Amino acid sequence: MLEKLLNLIRDHGVISPSALSSQMGISPRLLEVMLEDLQRRGYLDSIEEPEACASGACQGCAVSGSCGTRPRVWQLRQEQEAVKLL
Amino acid sequence: MSDCHTPSSNQASVVQAVAGVPTIALAGQPNMGKSTLFNLLTGLNQHVGNWPGKTIEKKEGFFKHNGREYHLVDLPGTYSLTANSPEEVIAREYILRQKPDLVLAVVSAANLERSLYLVSELAALPCRLVIALNMVDVAGQEGIEVDAGKLSTAVGVPVIPLVATHARGVDDLLQAIHMELQSPTQKERSMPDIRADHRQVRSDLEVLILPYLPPGYPPAWCALKLLEGDAEMQGLVRAAVPAGTSKQVDDILLKHDDAFLAIASGRYAWIESMLRTAVHGQRAGQISITDRLDRYATHPVSGLAILAGILGLVFWLTFTIGSPIQNALAKGVVVPLASMTGTLLAGAPFWLRGLVVDGLIGGVGSVLTFLPILMIFFGAFSLLEDVGYMARAAYVMDNFMHWMGLHGKSFLPLFLGFGCNVPAVLGTRTIESRQARLLTIILAPLVPCTARMAVLAFLTPAFFGPNAVIVSWGLILFSLVLLVVAGVILNRVLFKGERSAFVMELPLYHTPNLRTTGMLVWQRSLSFIKKAGTTILGISMIVWALSVLPNGNVETSYLASVGRALEPIGRWMGLDWRLTVALLTSFMAKENSIATLGVLFGGLTKAGLAQTISAAYSASTGLAFLTVSLLFIPCAATVAVIRQETGSWRWTFLNIGLMLALSVGIASGVYAIANAMGV
Structure with missing residues (x-):
């Protein structure tokens, strides 16, 4: 299941968890657990919101509020990096 | 399984389990209601210290049910039994070496996908197991219905619905624990599947390490952990086996350094099969509306x-x-x-x-x-x-x-x-x-x-x-x-x-x-x-x-x-x-x-x-x-x-x-x- 998941991510380039779970035939919640597991194991990187969004660095901008909440993003690590981490 | 009631002498504990008092280890992931259940059962009759040599809190206590006394040990919250953290090492070492009379796995009915990974690992260990299916009320509010009977049949261990925050289902749980201690479930447990090639490799490793393993460690389980890339297990085996065997083990592991994915995949497939059997509903309507709209809104063209x-x-x-x-x-x-x-x-x-x-x-x-x-x-x-x-x-x-x-x-x-x-x-x-x-x-x-x-x-x-x-x-x-x-x-x-x-x-x-x-x-x-x-x-x-x-x-x-x-x-x-x-x-x-x-x-x-x-x-x-x-x-x-x-x-x-x-x-x-x- 995890191999299939990694292959799907690699093939699609950019994909949402919803599309992934429907292609895998599993619930979105189980997919989330699997993504987090792959992240813990070093196959995926979780890309956090830059500090700037929380630091108030763009408070001077009148429309900074429209930044909103950024979605959670996981990035596939290069294979050699993942193997090294294991 | 009854030689481990009393905490070992090097443990900084004032609790002395009495001979004949069964020990129950409470296992589960963080935020599944484990501590709530521990406090509910032991009340003031508990002691808080540290696990030996660690700064991680250890809680243990006693409770009585139907005139019988039980010794309860709250294991640290863990996601799995692979040595990714000190908490996971403590939990598995306790289960393997101290051999509690029963392991009580606390899972959340509202978050079963997350909870079942640990259960898939516990089910593979030679210990008596009961599952406390906690937070059924929260699951109900979210439109999720978990059929405890079907889950029990599917896993092969007793599963008791529970709302620990309102003390609902506690009597049934204690009764199930009593029954399991008196006459353990005879049903064969469902285990995650392992790919055929890895099954053979596991057997080879098992043969190699069997004579050198410390007492209490199941050889098949240790071989699986080696294949998963468990650093703690690799250290333990390297320290125990002769140099020649160590090299043979290393060679096998090097050839199968991708085994983690296959083994964990087997566990996720097991979880998926358990969910399909026992869980109904999941706010399907809301998800399907989003999916329907996203078919167009996220389409490349x-x-x-x-x-x-x-x-x-x-x-x-x-x-x-x-x-x-x-x-x-x-x-x-x-x-x-x-x-x-x-x-x-x-x-x-x-x-x-x-x-x-x-x-x-x-x-x-x-x-x-x-x-x-x-x-x-x-x-x-x-x-x-x-x-x-x-x-x-x-x-x-x-x-x-x-x-x-x-x-x-x-x-x-x-x-x-x-x-x-x-x-x-x-x-x-x-x-x-x-x-x-x-x-x-x-x-x-x-x-x-x-x-x-x-x-x-x-x-x-x-x-x-x-x-x-x-x-x-x-x-x-x-x-x-x-x-x-x-x-x-x-x-x-x-x-x-x-x-x-x-x-x-x-x-x-x-x-x-x-x-x-x-x-x-x-x-x-x-x-x-x-x-x-x-x-x-x-x-x-x-x-x-x-x-x-x-x-x-x-x-x-x-x-x-x-x-x-x-x-x-x-x-x-x-x-x-x-x-x-x-x-x-x-x-x-x-x-x-x-x-x-x-x-x-x-x-x-x-x-x-x-x-x-x-x-x-x-x-x-x-x-x-x-x-x-x-x-x-x-x-x-x-x-x-x-x-x-x-x-x-x-x-x-x-x-x-x-x-x-x-x-x-x-x-x-x-x-x-x-x-x-x-x-």
């Missing part, structure tokens, strides 16, 4: 068309509703106010009248008349955000840029720039290569941030009246295309066409909350008014002073001198010195260009700023001015962050120089083409 359509709609709404109000405010408030104040201050010194009428009312007043346009603009974006669409917009653009071959490490920070260029520059910290990072920073100001879009919403109606929607829509699309082209070049040069892959979470669509949207519009408007009263006011005063010094005539003022010095460059884009100066002042804050035009035009005419500008400049000049404004050097805050992040003035000035060259070059081209087409 229709998603882009929807995004372009929505952008056009936002500008159409903004101009259709906002422009008439803006004109009415300009003609009905600013012009009469300037005229009335001019009359009132007729006897006042020249500088005071000029400062108030032209500087204050002409500058700040003109900017404030655009507030209705901005409020509609803010409102439209707040609604889109609240509905959940903005994440789709980013997703569609990311997908498009990936399709174009742009490297993700560049485009993710760039897409943060749609809110503000400042976080976009800071977002490049995820890029390891300094060269790639510096060039991505250079690209960041090309993103049309919402401040630039708002300025576009200000100025386009002034230049283009009823055609403002199509012009502003076209300009935003043009700047996006420019960004993609620049990004693709960056990818080819820096990343050699290498691609990366992402999973981007999308929130569920939901009905917008008008109160939330109203609050956001109010906060953003208030923030804009504050800016008008500080930065824009200050710049307006300076611009006014420079426009009247040294002799009171704007045509021979210092400002005109600066503008005329730059006019030769401005003329490439069809800009006179006034527009050139307005562009320059936008460096401090994008809105200053309007304030400057207000100072230079607004207070002097009866028609209001928009109509004066419309009459004063041709459409080709307007188009060139909007283009150069959209691509001009970033605001002062972004420049400061570029300096901070690059740590170099040279790169900062290079960035300013490049943006200047790009904006002036493209705007000059736009002006020439527009003129040639007779616009």
Whole structure:
């Protein structure tokens, strides 16, 4: 299941968890657990919101509020990096 | 299994389990209600200490049920039994070496997907097991129904529904524990499947390590942990086996270093099969509506068309509703106010009248008349955000840029720039290569941030009246295309066409909350008014002073001198010195260009700023001015962050120089083409 998941991510380039779970035939919640597991194991990187969004660095901008909440993003690590981490 | 009731003598514990009192180990992931159940069962009859040699808290205590006493040990919260953390090592060491009489696994019915991984590992150990299916009430509220009987049959161990916070189901749980201790379940446990090739490898490893394992460690389980890449187990085996065997083990592991994926996959397949058997409902309706909408909204082609359509709609709404109000405010408030104040201050010194009428009312007043346009603009974006669409917009653009071959490490920070260029520059910290990072920073100001879009919403109606929607829509699309082209070049040069892959979470669509949207519009408007009263006011005063010094005539003022010095460059884009100066002042804050035009035009005419500008400049000049404004050097805050992040003035000035060259070059081209087409 995890191999299939990694292959799907690699093939699609950019994909949402919803599309992934429907292609895998599993619930979105189980997919989330699997993504987090792959992240813990070093196959995926979780890309956090830059500090700037929380630091108030763009408070001077009148429309900074429209930044909103950024979605959670996981990035596939290069294979050699993942193997090294294991 | 009964030789481990008493904690070992080296444990710092005052609790002494009495011989014959069964020990129950409470296992589970964090936040599944394990501590609640522990406190509920033991009450005050508990002791808190530390696990031997660790700073991790150890809780144990006693409780009675139907006259029988039990010793309860609360194991640290763990996700699995692989040695990823000290908590996981403690939990599994306790179960393997201390051999409690029973392991009670606490799982959450509302989050079974997360809870069952640990159960899949516990089920493989030779221990008596009971599952406490906690939080069935929370699951029910979320429309999730877990059939405990079916789950019990599927796993092969007793499963008891429970609401630990309300002490519901505790008697049944204790009865099940008693029964399991009296006569263990005879059913065969369901185990995660292991791929055939790994099964053979596991057997080979088992044979190799069997004679050397410390007591209590099941050889098959240890072999599996070795294959999973468990560092703790590898250390234990290396220390126990002879050098030759160690080499054989290492060789096998090296050949199968991908085994973790297969083993964990087997566990997830097991979890999926348990869920399919025992769980019903999962807010399916809500998910399917989102899925149905996303079929179009996130589709590579229709998603882009929807995004372009929505952008056009936002500008159409903004101009259709906002422009008439803006004109009415300009003609009905600013012009009469300037005229009335001019009359009132007729006897006042020249500088005071000029400062108030032209500087204050002409500058700040003109900017404030655009507030209705901005409020509609803010409102439209707040609604889109609240509905959940903005994440789709980013997703569609990311997908498009990936399709174009742009490297993700560049485009993710760039897409943060749609809110503000400042976080976009800071977002490049995820890029390891300094060269790639510096060039991505250079690209960041090309993103049309919402401040630039708002300025576009200000100025386009002034230049283009009823055609403002199509012009502003076209300009935003043009700047996006420019960004993609620049990004693709960056990818080819820096990343050699290498691609990366992402999973981007999308929130569920939901009905917008008008109160939330109203609050956001109010906060953003208030923030804009504050800016008008500080930065824009200050710049307006300076611009006014420079426009009247040294002799009171704007045509021979210092400002005109600066503008005329730059006019030769401005003329490439069809800009006179006034527009050139307005562009320059936008460096401090994008809105200053309007304030400057207000100072230079607004207070002097009866028609209001928009109509004066419309009459004063041709459409080709307007188009060139909007283009150069959209691509001009970033605001002062972004420049400061570029300096901070690059740590170099040279790169900062290079960035300013490049943006200047790009904006002036493209705007000059736009002006020439527009003129040639007779616009």
